[in-house]
Amino acid sequence: MHPRFAKTLDSLPADLSAAVAPMLGDDFSASFSPEQIQQLMDATRLGERELRLALLPLAAACSVAPISHFFVGAIACGLSGRWYLGANMEFAGQGLFNSVHAEQSAISNAWLGGETGISEITVNYTPCGHCRQFMNELSTAKVLKVSLPDDISTLQAFLPHSFGPADLDITDALMSPQHHDLPFTSEDPLVCAALAAARQSYAPYSQGYAAVALAFADGRTFCGRYAENAAFNPSLPPMQMACAHAVLNGADLGQLRRAVLVESAKGQISQQDAARSVLKALGGVTLEYLAI
Numbered sequence: 001m002h003p004r005f006a007k008t009l010d011s012l013p014a015d016l017s018a019a020v021a022p023m024l025g026d027d028f029s030a031s032f033s034p035e036q037i038q039q040l041m042d043a044t045r046l047g048e049r050e051l052r053l054a055l056l057p058l059a060a061a062c063s064v065a066p067i068s069h070f071f072v073g074a075i076a077c078g079l080s081g082r083w084y085l086g087a088n089m090e091f092a093g094q095g096l097f098n099s100v101h102a103e104q105s106a107i108s109n110a111w112l113g114g115e116t117g118i119s120e121i122t123v124n125y126t127p128c129g130h131c132r133q134f135m136n137e138l139s140t141a142k143v144l145k146v147s148l149p150d151d152i153s154t155l156q157a158f159l160p161h162s163f164g165p166a167d168l169d170i171t172d173a174l175m176s177p178q179h180h181d182l183p184f185t186s187e188d189p190l191v192c193a194a195l196a197a198a199r200q201s202y203a204p205y206s207q208g209y210a211a212v213a214l215a216f217a218d219g220r221t222f223c224g225r226y227a228e229n230a231a232f233n234p235s236l237p238p239m240q241m242a243c244a245h246a247v248l249n250g251a252d253l254g255q256l257r258r259a260v261l262v263e264s265a266k267g268q269i270s271q272q273d274a275a276r277s278v279l280k281a282l283g284g285v286t287l288e289y290l291a292i
């Protein structure tokens with residue numbers, strides 16, 4: 001089991017701790033399959049919502065919060081029935097706008113996992129305005145439920161009179177399948193991974209399709225896609241998504257060896273400077289950059 005879960009596991013109810021421990025091996029992808037969820041429900045006699053609330057400490061155990069020391073965990077329910085963990089992430093020494101919120105982390109985890117929407121998100125603290133706006137971009141924004149320890153409601157109840165994609169005449173939505181034409185070939189597997197992710201990124205306002213691929217000393221690689229937002233500022237840059245996804249999967253950002261950014265040369269914006277700023281906080285790996 002990865003050390004990030006050891007202390008938290010001891011704090012869970014004994015029946016849940018015993019049932020979930022074998023699922024938290026080194027290959028744990030910060031998600032639970034429908035079969036695993038059923039096993040956990042059988043072992044604990046908890047309903048689905050109660051089980052997610054009980055599992056939130058495991059999500060929060062993935063939090064990296066050197067500035068706030070405020071550890072947030074989230075679990076997103078993919079339309080496939082799989083559950084995806086998420087946690088907040090802050091970058092010491094860099095602007096606070098670089099931060100990733102737990103809801104964004106869980107939704108990114110689900111999107112990178114192949115989901116085309118989420119039905120519900122469970123969080124241990126009430127979602128901030130930034131996250132409510134981020135979630136209003138989702139393919140399921142109109143029906144999404146937000147579950148808190150003492151309340152469950154729809155996103156629309158949390159965000160009345162909302163501003164969203166339709167106000168900018170956009171009919172697309174975050175997590176709906178994307179296939180952008182970025183013609184390029186490479187022999188480098190990391191460049192290929194970033195390229196494939198960029199083709200699936202979401203940027204209907206700027207057409208700045210972009211993605212980051214990170215390679216670690218242990219040979220593992222993780223990607224992040226750009227996720228744009230109608231209100232612009234809540235957009236999640238690809239470097240942030242890649243870092244959050246790597247940490248969820250137990251990677252040590254101190255062991256980062258390569259970082260590749262691929263983006264469209266025809267977009268109205270560039271992720272270059274933002275990506276370099278994050279890398280600076282992580283110890284100075286040089287950004288490899290490709291505009292197509």
Ligand SMILES: [Zn+2]
Nearest residue numbers: 101128130131
């Ligand atoms: Zn938030």
